[in-house]
Amino acid sequence: MSPTTTSTRDRILGVAAELFYDKGVHAVGVNEIAATAHASKLSIYRYFPSKEILVESMLQAHSDRIHDWLQRETADAPEGVERVLALFDVLMGWFAEPGYRGCAVINTVTDTRADPAIAVIARRHLARYRALLSDMLEQTDVSDPAQTARQLLLLIEGASVVACIDPSEDAGLDARDVARRMLAPAH
Structure with missing residues (x-):
């Protein structure tokens, strides 16, 4: 792939991610993505044969960026x-950013009514989150890192949703405090 090809594709993905996050998947059409990305509809369909494939590609790229x-x-x-x-x-810093609208993965799953391909990406995203937490917990005295990782993930995702609805630091602070108390014996 040439640098121009890569940058056009990446620009389309970036614009799609921003628009889908700001407005929702169903509220954004390919025409708007093309205009905002300064790309033709033909270019979009060259890289992404359908809007569904564009959404899937955007969500996978987003998940990769978040985990990295x-x-x-x-x-x-x-x-x-x-x-x-x-x-x-x-995560508390992210929740406090202006324009925070929740987790893009959860938003996309909700907006697409759990489209099977999107659901696969979302499950993989959550599994990677649990694995990251589980790896971190291996260095503690927690007796069941996998179960504790799942519980911490529930705190994180719950705080994400609450922070989206009630934009204050409280959800993140409360989730961190619960996590600290859960892990206190592991100190």
Whole structure:
């Protein structure tokens, strides 16, 4: 693929991600994506034969970015409980950003009524989240890292939804505090 091809495809994905996040999948048409990305509809359909494939590609790329970002942002935190709590700190910063509209994965699943291909991407996203948490928990005294990772994921996703509806720091702070208390014996 040439640099121009890659940048056009990436630009379309980036614009689609922003528009879908801001307005929802069903509220955004290919014409709007093309106009905003300064690309032709032909270019969009060359890279993404349907809007559904564009949504799937956007969501997978988003999931990859989120997981890379979380690993990068927590890598310097001390292993164990402190690294888990650092993950909550990173997410609290995200929840507090202007324009935060919740988790794009959850939003897309909801907006597409759990389209089977989207549901697969969402399940993989959550499994990767649990694996990240489980890996972090291996460095603690937690007796069942997999179960604790699932419980922490429920805290994270719940805080994400609440922060979207009630934009204050409280949801993230409360989730972090519950996580800290859950992991206190592991200190």
